[in-house]
Structures are given as structure tokens and as C-alpha cells.
Amino acid sequence: MVKICCIGAGYVGGPTMAVIALKCPEIEVAVVDISAPRINAWNSDQLPIYEPGLEAGKAADLTYWESAARMIADVSTSDKIVVEKSTVPVKTAEAIEKILTHNRKGINFSILSNPEFLAEGTAIKDLFHPDRVLIGGRETPEGTKAIQALKDVYAHWVPVDRILCTNLWSAELSKLAANAFLAQRISSVNAMSALCEATGADISQVSHSVGTDSRIGPKFLNASVGFGGSCFQKDILNLVYICECNGLPEVANYWKQVIKVNDYQKTRFVNRVVSSMFNTVSGKKIAVLGFAFKKDTGDTRETPAIDVCKGLLGDRARLSIYDPQVTEDQIFRDLSMKKFDWDHPAHLQPMSPTSVKQVSVTWDAYEATKDAHGICVLTEWDEFKNLDYQRIYDNMPKPAFVFDGRNVVDVEKLRKIGFIVYSIGKPLDPWLKDMPAVVA
Numbered sequence: 001m002v003k004i005c006c007i008g009a010g011y012v013g014g015p016t017m018a019v020i021a022l023k024c025p026e027i028e029v030a031v032v033d034i035s036a037p038r039i040n041a042w043n044s045d046q047l048p049i050y051e052p053g054l055e056a057g058k059a060a061d062l063t064y065w066e067s068a069a070r071m072i073a074d075v076s077t078s079d080k081i082v083v084e085k086s087t088v089p090v091k092t093a094e095a096i097e098k099i100l101t102h103n104r105k106g107i108n109f110s111i112l113s114n115p116e117f118l119a120e121g122t123a124i125k126d127l128f129h130p131d132r133v134l135i136g137g138r139e140t141p142e143g144t145k146a147i148q149a150l151k152d153v154y155a156h157w158v159p160v161d162r163i164l165c166t167n168l169w170s171a172e173l174s175k176l177a178a179n180a181f182l183a184q185r186i187s188s189v190n191a192m193s194a195l196c197e198a199t200g201a202d203i204s205q206v207s208h209s210v211g212t213d214s215r216i217g218p219k220f221l222n223a224s225v226g227f228g229g230s231c232f233q234k235d236i237l238n239l240v241y242i243c244e245c246n247g248l249p250e251v252a253n254y255w256k257q258v259i260k261v262n263d264y265q266k267t268r269f270v271n272r273v274v275s276s277m278f279n280t281v282s283g284k285k286i287a288v289l290g291f292a293f294k295k296d297t298g299d300t301r302e303t304p305a306i307d308v309c310k311g312l313l314g315d316r317a318r319l320s321i322y323d324p325q326v327t328e329d330q331i332f333r334d335l336s337m338k339k340f341d342w343d344h345p346a347h348l349q350p351m352s353p354t355s356v357k358q359v360s361v362t363w364d365a366y367e368a369t370k371d372a373h374g375i376c377v378l379t380e381w382d383e384f385k386n387l388d389y390q391r392i393y394d395n396m397p398k399p400a401f402v403f404d405g406r407n408v409v410d411v412e413k414l415r416k417i418g419f420i421v422y423s424i425g426k427p428l429d430p431w432l433k434d435m436p437a438v439v440a
């Protein structure tokens with residue numbers, strides 16, 4: 001019987017193995033993780049991640065694995081195909097291969113790179129209908145055989161013409177390149193959003209006009225307060241590092257700029273809030289609607305909300321945060337973390353004492369916005385489109401401000417109610433025109 005063991009039961013491991021198990025009943029799927037709470041959660045009705053289309057069931061038995069590659073070498077008693085699914089620095093497959101072959105006790109290991117392209121919030125849909133599956137392997141008879149074995153797994157539900165096979169390096173680099181291209185589109189549109197605000201153009205109209213060119217395409221052109229998520233920034237930094245190591249500083253700087261524009265966009269947003277509210281938010285209550293890095297997920301890794309909240313707290317605002325999927329505990333942890341601490345599993349992080357006394361977390365948008373001087377929309381949750389904004393307005397001191405970092409609110413409707421509204425890349429409210437967002 002073919003058996004697949006997946007190391008890591010997170011946002012990728014959990015959904016991916018659930019889909020393989022569903023689509024390939026003759027394959028035994030086991031998932032292991034070093035986090036006991038995560039294991040327990042997968043085996044309960046309360047899954048550790050929120051993902052539409054993924055429901056609680058029984059996960060496989062899970063064990064502790066400390067050092068994945070060494071452990072594989074230690075425990076293997078027969079030939080193995082080791083599949084690198086995580087996004088890794090290029091040449092990691094080669095390093096894993098070295099560890100395995102130096103400890104192999106007569107066992108043959110074939111290494112494959114099979115990067116994952118799913119996005120959170122649509123993971124199950126993406127896994128069922130991937131644009132492509134990419135498998136990289138050694139160009140040797142054993143490598144070809146291993147590629148074919150993995151191809152056979154995916155062929156249970158993915159059309160074979162969508163399964164691309166490459167060498168190891170190409171597969172690893174393609175993953176970084178794909179994320180860099182996607183993030184670059186967002187930084188491009190966000191850079192344009194600043195220009196729209198300065199000129200009176202409307203970013204939604206510009207994006208639509210640009211995206212109807214079939215060579216450009218309409219997707220991933222939504223202006224925002226900035227991209228977040230566990231991967232875009234990390235993968236671009238990874239790419240930058242590889243460029244630098246290979247003596248390509250111009251290429252490195254080109255990709256670095258994608259991150260710089262993203263940081264600029266978050267700073268620009270905070271400055272808009274502060275400058276609009278009489279140049280200070282000190283002591284003022286600001287409601288933050290949405291904390292996850294995008295809708296339909298409870299994931300907060302690298303969410304732009306962290307930087308925006310920290311920026312507002314830096315000017316001594318009082319924050320009242322509401323997100324339908326993010327816990328209070330998580331928000332406090334995020335706001336007290338140093339950048340990049342998220343890279344270590346949450347269960348290994350101490351909860352540091354923090355300056356987040358100015359923050360409260362509510363489970364209701366109306367509670368969060370009550371008595372608030374301003375509202376920042378930082379995640380595009382659908383429910384934020386249909387809130388009773390008249391009721392919200394009635395419960396706020398005046399002038400009442402809305403700063404929409406996701407272009408989800410109906411600007412005209414809110415202005416009619418009486419709000420002063422800022423929406424990324426949209427023609428400015430007359431109130432804001434004389435208050436340019438100056439980046440310090």
C-alpha cells in the first residue's frame with residue numbers, strides 16, 4: 001500500500017492531506033506535527049485553522065518529529081520519496097538530499113520539490129482545481145520514477161496537462177517567482193493608488209481599465225492597505241537573498257522595492273488617519289474592523305493590521321479591535337511581537353508583557369465602533385459591507401471618520417450619512433484634500 005506521511009499539520013499540511021486522502025482512498029495518509037495542541041485540534045470538532053469548505057473529521061495519528069530530514073533518515077527502513085512541499089530557499093532539496101544520503105543505511109531516497117500554490121481562504125477550492133501542479137526532481141532514472149509516482153497521486157483528480165515537471169531548481173525558484181510576481185502586482189496597484197489620490201483618479205476604474213488588457217488580466221489588482229500573509233514578504237526576502245548571494249544586486253533591489261512600496265502603503269495609511277484627525281489620535285478611540293491578513297481566514301501572520309495598529313498606538317490612540325475569526329489572545333500576541341517572531345511556531349513563543357494596554361478586543365462591530373472617533377477597515381470581510389452605518393454614526397462623536405483600507409464600504413452612502421470617508425486610491429473627501437499624507 002502506498003503511504004504518505006506529511007510533516008507539519010498547518011495551513012498547508014492539513015488541507016492538502018485532507019484532499020489527498022479524500023481523492024485517493026487507496027493511499028494511507030498520516031500527518032505528524034511537533035505541536036500537541038495542533039494535533040488535538042485536528043482530531044476535534046474545532047479545527048486549528050479556519051478554511052471555508054474544510055470540516056472537522058478524524059485526522060491521522062500524529063507524533064513528535066524534531067528534525068525532519070534526520071528523523072526521516074533515522075526511521076526509514078525502505079526506499080522513500082521525500083517531497084519538499086514547503087516554500088524553501090532554492091537548493092534546500094539538495095541539502096535535504098545530502099542529509100538523507102549521508103545517513104541512509106543502504107536506503108534509497110529520491111527528493112522532489114512540489115511547491116504548493118494554494119491561497120488561504122480558498123485552500124480547498126485551490127486544491128480541488130489547481131491552475132497547475134509543479135513537480136521538480138532529479139533528471140536521473142530514479143528521479144524520473146519518483147516524479148511519475150507523485151504525478152500518479154495528483155492524476156486522481158488533476159488533469160495531466162496541468163501537472164508540470166521540471167528540474168529541482170526550477171520548481172523551487174518558480175514558487176518564489178510566482179509569489180514575487182503576485183506581490184509585485186499589488187505593490188504596483190498600491191503605488192498607483194497614491195497617485196490616484198493626488199490626481200483625483202479612481203483606483204478601481206484604473207485597475208479595471210488596466211486589467212481588461214488580456215495580457216495583464218483582471219486578477220490581483222485590488223488596491224489595499226498593503227499585502228500580508230505568511231509568505232509574500234518572506235519569499236521575496238528569500239529571493240532577494242539568493243540574488244545577493246549570486247552577485248545580482250540590481251535584481252535584488254528590484255524585488256526589494258516591492259516590499260518597500262508595501263511598507264510605504266501602510267505608513268501612508270496611518271499618516272492619513274493621523275493627519276485627518278487634526279494631526280493627532282492621542283487619547284482618541286479608533287475602531288479597527290478586521291485584523292486577519294485577508295478575509296475568510298483567521299490567520300494574522302504579517303497582516304498589515306499589525307503595522308497599522310502599532311502606528312496608531314505609537315501616536316497613543318486607544319484601539320478597539322473586532323475581527324470575526326481572530327481571537328483576543330492572538331491579537332495581543334501579534335501586537336507584542338517583534339517583526340519576524342511569527343516565523344517561530346506560536347507555541348514556542350513567550351507572551352511578552354506589552355504596551356498594549358490601550359487595546360481592547362470585542363466580538364461585535366457595533367461595540368468596537370461605539371464612542372469611536374474614527375473607524376479603520378483593515379480586512380475586507382463581507383459583513384463590513386452591510387453594517388448599519390447609520391447606527392454606527394449615531395454612536396460616534398463628530399466629526400466621525402471612516403478610513404477604508406480595503407475599499408469595501410459604499411463611500412457615497414457613508415458621506416450622505418455624515419461620515420468623513422477616506423478610501424484607498426479614491427477621490428478624496430474635501431475634508432482630506434488639504435491634509436496630504438506625509439510620510440515621515
Ligand SMILES: NC(=O)C1=CN([C@@H]2O[C@H](COP(=O)(O)OP(=O)(O)OC[C@H]3O[C@@H](n4cnc5c(N)ncnc54)[C@H](O)[C@@H]3O)[C@@H](O)[C@H]2O)C=CC1
Pocket residue numbers: 007008009010011012013032033034035038064065066067068085086087088116117118119120230231345
Ligand atoms: N499558508 C499558505 O497559504 C501557504 C504556505 N506555503 C508554505 O508551506 C509551508 C507551511 O506553511 P503553513 O502551513 O502556512 O505553516 P504552519 O505554521 O501553519 O504549519 C506548519 C506546521 O509544521 C509544524 N512543524 C514545524 N516543524 C516541525 C517538525 N520538525 N516536525 C513536525 N512538525 C513540525 C508546526 O508545528 C506547524 O503546525 C511554508 O513553507 C509556507 O511558505 C505554501 C503555499 C501556501
Ligand SMILES: O=C(O)[C@H]1O[C@H](OP(=O)(O)OP(=O)(O)OC[C@H]2O[C@@H](n3ccc(=O)[nH]c3=O)[C@H](O)[C@@H]2O)[C@H](O)[C@@H](O)[C@@H]1O
Pocket residue numbers: 087116117118119120121179182186219220221222223224225226227228229230231232293294295
Ligand atoms: O505561498 C503562499 O503562501 C501563497 O501566498 C499567496 O496566498 P495567500 O497569502 O494565502 O493570500 P493572497 O490571496 O495571495 O493574499 C495575500 C495578500 O495580498 C492582499 N491582496 C491580494 C490581492 C489583491 O488584489 N490585493 C491585495 O492587497 C491580500 O489582502 C493579502 O493580504 C498566493 O496567492 C498563493 O498562490 C501562495 O501559495
